[in-house]
Amino acid sequence: MAVERDQLLDMYRCMVKIREFENRAHDLFLAGGLPGFLHLYSGQEAVAAGVMATLRPDDLIASTHRGHGHVIAKGGDVRLMLAEILGRATGYCKGKGGSMHIAAIELGILGANGVVGASIPIGVGAALACQYKDGDRVSVTFFGDGASNRGTFHEALNLASIWDLPAVFICENNLYGVGFCQRDHMRPCDVAERAAGYGFPGIVVDGNDAEAVYEATATAVARARAGGGPTMVECKTWRHHGHFVGDQALYRDPAEHAEWLARDPLLLCAKVLASRGWADEGALLAIQDEIRAEIEEAVAFALASPQPALSDLLTDVYSD
Numbered sequence: 001m002a003v004e005r006d007q008l009l010d011m012y013r014c015m016v017k018i019r020e021f022e023n024r025a026h027d028l029f030l031a032g033g034l035p036g037f038l039h040l041y042s043g044q045e046a047v048a049a050g051v052m053a054t055l056r057p058d059d060l061i062a063s064t065h066r067g068h069g070h071v072i073a074k075g076g077d078v079r080l081m082l083a084e085i086l087g088r089a090t091g092y093c094k095g096k097g098g099s100m101h102i103a104a105i106e107l108g109i110l111g112a113n114g115v116v117g118a119s120i121p122i123g124v125g126a127a128l129a130c131q132y133k134d135g136d137r138v139s140v141t142f143f144g145d146g147a148s149n150r151g152t153f154h155e156a157l158n159l160a161s162i163w164d165l166p167a168v169f170i171c172e173n174n175l176y177g178v179g180f181c182q183r184d185h186m187r188p189c190d191v192a193e194r195a196a197g198y199g200f201p202g203i204v205v206d207g208n209d210a211e212a213v214y215e216a217t218a219t220a221v222a223r224a225r226a227g228g229g230p231t232m233v234e235c236k237t238w239r240h241h242g243h244f245v246g247d248q249a250l251y252r253d254p255a256e257h258a259e260w261l262a263r264d265p266l267l268l269c270a271k272v273l274a275s276r277g278w279a280d281e282g283a284l285l286a287i288q289d290e291i292r293a294e295i296e297e298a299v300a301f302a303l304a305s306p307q308p309a310l311s312d313l314l315t316d317v318y319s320d
């Protein structure tokens with residue numbers, strides 16, 4: 001499933017939007033205006049952009065604590081996202097969820113999740129709903145290398161397999177779980193090998209190459225839609241920042257960090273676009289300017305939005 005010009009340009013635009021959003025969120029956090037923890041997605045943009053380009057609007061996703069990129073790529077409104085992470089009443093969850101709990105059911109976004117590994121059974125439950133109801137929707141679950149050591153991962157993969165669910169598992173292997181290098185927390189180091197233990201395919205791709213992510217995921221999604229059951233796509237990637245804003249990531253080798261920065265997914269995509277004559281530097285800069293203006297407008301909207309009213313403190317907390 002080769003990628004065409006407009007598709008790759010859309011993926012590039014999506015990656016720029018995620019990067020600019022994260023840069024701005026970072027600034028707001030450092031200025032002291034953003035409450036809670038912030039786990040930036042910068043560096044992993046090709047995964048969200050490549051995966052989401054294969055999906056339909058009615059497909060479902062389950063996300064993680066590092067989920068801003070997933071929401072943006074699935075069509076999330078950056079105004080409502082910024083309002084949410086700034087704790088404003090106009091946000092996706094009325095300012096009560098924050099960065100790790102953004103959900104937008106109308107877009108098929110079942111929620112980010114502060115509990116590591118919790119997205120996996122949620123995604124599998126959603127896949128069961130997709131299979132049970134009429135239609136051919138698929139459910140895509142994002143999780144990290146660290147999450148693949150949780151029991152939830154193993155239980156959910158087993159169920160997805162025995163029920164042949166329309167589930168696609170996207171492992172974003174950024175090689176670290178907080179300060180633990182993957183070789184110190186799991187063996188083997190290809191998470192995709194674990195799919196074989198549950199009887200379905202697992203494939204490893206370069207997670208900084210949006211086109212590679214797109215192609216592998218498109219095959220997995222087509223298989224799931226056709227009733228062929230689950231697939232895992234492991235995307236090897238790297239987070240540009242520490243685990244959360246405030247973590248200086250001193251546990252990482254500076255030389256390895258520099259190697260990955262040289263393989264920044266935006267740079268790689270820009271090079272491909274240029275080499276195929278699909279977009280010159282001016283066109284890419286115009287995309288960046290346009291997105292920066294959109295993000296600034298979103299920041300202004302969020303900062304001008306009210307805090308939730310005290311009388312709303314206990315509303316939307318429980319659902320019967």
Ligand SMILES: Cc1ncc(C[n+]2csc(CCOP(=O)(O)OP(=O)(O)O)c2C)c(N)n1
Pocket residue numbers: 065066114115116117143144145146147148174176177178243
């Ligand atoms: C059940 C649970 N255990 C521990 C934590 C603390 N914690 C937050 S993120 C994280 C590491 C997750 O690593 P990984 O799955 O690789 O995702 P990444 O942060 O690398 O994107 C941990 C241990 C948590 N939030 N939930």
Ligand SMILES: [Mg+2]
Pocket residue numbers: 144145146172173174175176177178
């Ligand atoms: Mg990780």
